[in-house]
Amino acid sequence: MRRNLKAIIVIAAVLACAGLVVGGGCKKKKKKLFPYTGNPKSMVWDITTLKYEMDNPDLLIIDTRVTQYYDNGVAYNPYDAGHIPGAIYLSAGKLGNDANFGYSDDAALASYLGTLGITTDMRICIYDVGIATSVGRAWYHLYRLGCKDLHILDGGYPYWESKGGETTTTPTAVAPTTFVASADNSHLWTLAEFKPAWDDVQANGSQTYVIIDYREEPLFSGHKICPDAAFGGHIPDTNYLSYKDLFDANTGKFKSKTQISNMHAALGASKDKTNVLICNFGWRSGVAFFALVYAGWPEASLKHYTGGFREWSWQTYSDPVTYPYTTYNCFDYVNDLDENMAFRSLKADTQRYAGGSAQVGTKVYCIGGHGISYTGQKTDTVQVFDFADNSVSTLAPLPEPIAFSAAAAVGDNIYLIGGYDNDGVILSKVYRYDTLLDTWDDGATEAALPVGRWSFAAAAIGNTIYAAGGLIGKVGSSTDNYSDTVYSYDTTNPGGGWTEETDAQLPIISRCHALVPDGNLLYFVGGMWYDDTPGQTSPKNYLTTIYVIDTTNLAAGWTQLADGPGKMAGHSATLVNGKIYVPGSALTADVYEYTPGANTWRALNTTSTYDGVDRPCWVGWKKYWYFLGSDGDHFATIGGFGAKSNQTATHPWHKKKFFNHVYLFNTADTKINP
CATH class of the missing domain: 3.40.250.10 (Rhodanese-like domain)
Structure with a gap:
């Protein structure tokens, strides 16, 4: 009987576990549908570990991928385009104050983490795009502030997706909380x-x-x-x-x-x-x-x-170490204005902007300008960049320091016109430089402008130089100081002086514009003017326009062409293979390209990536007041002044972005000009 009772009990237990006995049943352990080989204690999680842990109610998945860009340049958040189910989005850019060299305000950081519902006792898995930086920044600051059960998904989102991991576009609801930091800043x-x-x-x-x-x-x-x-x-x-x-x-x-x-x-x-x-x-x-x-x-x-x-x-402890030039991208660094100096130098003759620029053959002459301070001394330095061998040489100095002049080349001579000196005197004189003899005249041989000016443009067509617009007074915030006058000067007849071309008066008063010669045509590109009429909310007016005039028929005046893709001021412009290029200005870090025959503009996106290599223009700088020249398919920007695209006058490093670099741009690059 006892033997039969034991048998009945065993059979009943088996049936109960199988769910065949009414009112009975053993709790079945949930089975995973994949082989689990991971280690949840490891700092690096593989895909199987994350899948296994996704049932853990204490797990928080964090997506740290940074903003991406479509081919047309439009930005998007990759989290919105698809993410791992249950993941929240954390902006790694908010984990440190990049305007303060990346140092974080821990109180502000804790507040931000609290808005995301993060607490230090959570199990957290972070992911990015595999080989990326934001996941490291996120892990470091979370770990430093007390999150110790912290892991990174190996291979990131691309690897998860390539292995068939589930994705969603539905945002994960966030329940804000109070993040109580337990910071360890010992490291x-x-x-x-x-x-x-x-x-x-x-x-x-x-x-x-x-x-x-x-x-x-x-x-x-x-x-x-x-x-x-x-x-x-x-x-x-x-x-x-x-x-x-x-x-x-x-x-x-x-x-x-x-x-x-x-x-x-x-x-x-x-x-x-x-x-x-x-x-x-x-x-x-x-x-x-x-x-x-x-x-x-x-x-x-x-x-x-x-x-x-x-x-x-930004300290003065040492000059940096740099290595010889190697080609990386369509904008290639090739030299410094001073061959013997590194990128940074306190010498005024290495980092310069707002000087006169003219080209003879393959050589681009960089004449005078400001040194490394917006309000600092002008310079008399003259240096030349040669496209033939990417070399930079120092030549005979100007007779006096001058900035914001204009220059034009006729034959082997360069004419430096106007500008202002160290005392702020606006100049009308013209200096002539002989490129063969490396000598300057005394500024009295050539005829002076009828009215001194600065921040204007000049260009030569044949033996005639045209000087246009600019400021005739010291203050750039007075409309009366702006000029629309165009003068011409026949270099074969210095005694004839400058002629005011009343038929060729600019269509608008302007400074900080460019003149580009093309055969008998002269293009007037961009610029700015100031409207000091009382009540103006935006007195500064930046131009997007381009005009053209036929110098053989000045009486016909200027013809307005298609507007550019953006405002342009403080720029230079050059002609390469029949197209006009504006490589950055005070308003943009982009390169603008104008095709005269089609009367069309386009902005060349020079800050994207191809072949795994960044090809920046100047890493987001609005670069202007640079020297410029061209040869073959290339143009070169030399020196200049710059500000970050999001930089304001109150930025702690405002007025400190001075360049002494020479960059080459290949207009024939098929990734830029297909």
């Missing part, structure tokens, strides 16, 4: 901590400190300038390792712990030294900090200087 360095370590490296080598720069090679070598840096190159005695080398180039996954450690050991870094990680301002070095912690390096051996190269560049 966060400022300039005050970095400078003594660098001094020690200078004195003793890398015995105690090893400094590693994780920017891409064009930035490290100085062929490309990082945003808001004072110059290009790298800090002396720093080691180079691109953050991209921490990833497998094919999968976007992190390399093995051993590989990561060995790459750093090859630079002299070790777990018993203090390893200082830098980049521009903390994005790339944030990736490196994560990778080294993941590889088992003690946090005590790592210091993260988030101010990085950008903050350093």
Whole structure:
């Protein structure tokens, strides 16, 4: 009987587990439909780990991908186009104050994280696009503020998507909370901590400190300038390792712990030294900090200087180190105005803008201008860039320092016209330079302008020079100081003086415009004027227009052509293969191209990427008052003054963006001109 009772009990238990006994049933364990091989404790999660953990109510998935751009240049948030289900969007740009060299306001940061519903006790998985920087910045700041159950999805969103991972366009609802930070800043360095370590490296080598720069090679070598840096190159005695080398180039996954450690050991870094990680301002070095912690390096051996190269560049501790030129993109850095100086120099003859520019043969002459201060001294320096060998040479100086003049070449002679001197006197005199003899006259041989002017334009057609518009008074905010007058000067008859061409008067008063000669035609491009009529809300008027006049029939006057794609002022313009190019101005960082035959404009997007290589114009700079010349398919911009696209007059580095670089632009590049 007992034996039968045991059998009945066993059978009943089996039936209950199978759900065949009324009112009974064993709770069935949920089965995953994929083989789980991951490790939820690992800092790096593979796809199976994330899929497994997605049932965890305490898991928060964070998408950190940055803004992307369609082929037409329109920006979009990739999160909106598709993301992992349950993911929220975090803007890595809000994790540090980029206007303050990437340093963060922890109270503001905690407030932002609270609006996203993030708390330090959550299990968090972050993803980006694989080989990317925002995920490193996000991980570093979340980790620093107390989030310790923190992971990165290996390979990011592209790898997830390529393996059939589920995606959605439905935003994840966020329940704001209070983020209570438990900050550990023991590994966060400022300039005050970095400078003594660098001094020690200078004195003793890398015995105690090893400094590693994780920017891409064009930035490290100085062929490309990082945003808001004072110059290009790298800090002396720093080691180079691109953050991209921490990833497998094919999968976007992190390399093995051993590989990561060995790459750093090859630079002299070790777990018993203090390893200082830098980049521009903390994005790339944030990736490196994560990778080294993941590889088992003690946090005590790592210091993260988030101010990085950008903050350093504004100090006066050292000149940067740069490497010889290598071709990277359609805008190629080829030289500095002073061959013997690095990108940054305090010499006024290296970083210049607002001088006279003229070309004879393959040589572009850069004459006078301002030095490295908007209100600083003018310069008498004359230098020449030669397209033939990309060389820069210094020539005989001007008889006096002059800025905001105009220049034009006739034969082997260059005529420098007007401008103002160190005392602010507006000049009417004309200096002639003999390019064969490298000599200047005394400014009394050629006829002076009837009225002195500055910030105007000049161009030569045949033996005749045309000077147009500009300011005839010191103040640019007075309408009365603006001119629409056009003068002509026959260089074969200096005694004849300048003739006011009343039929060719400009259609509008203007300064900061350009004149471009093409055969007998003269183009008047862009410019600005000031309307001081009481009640004006926007007294500054920037022009988008282009006009043309036939110099053999001045009586016909100017003809207005198609408006450009944007406002233009402070620019220069040049003719290349029948097209007019305006390579940036005070209003844009884009290059504008005008085709006369079709009477059409287009803006060349020079800030996108192809072949995995950035091809920036000047990294988002509105660059103007530069010197300009052209040869064959190329034009060259030389020197100049610039401001970031979002920079205002109250920006802490306003009036400090001075260039001494020569950049070549290849108009025949099929990716620019298909």
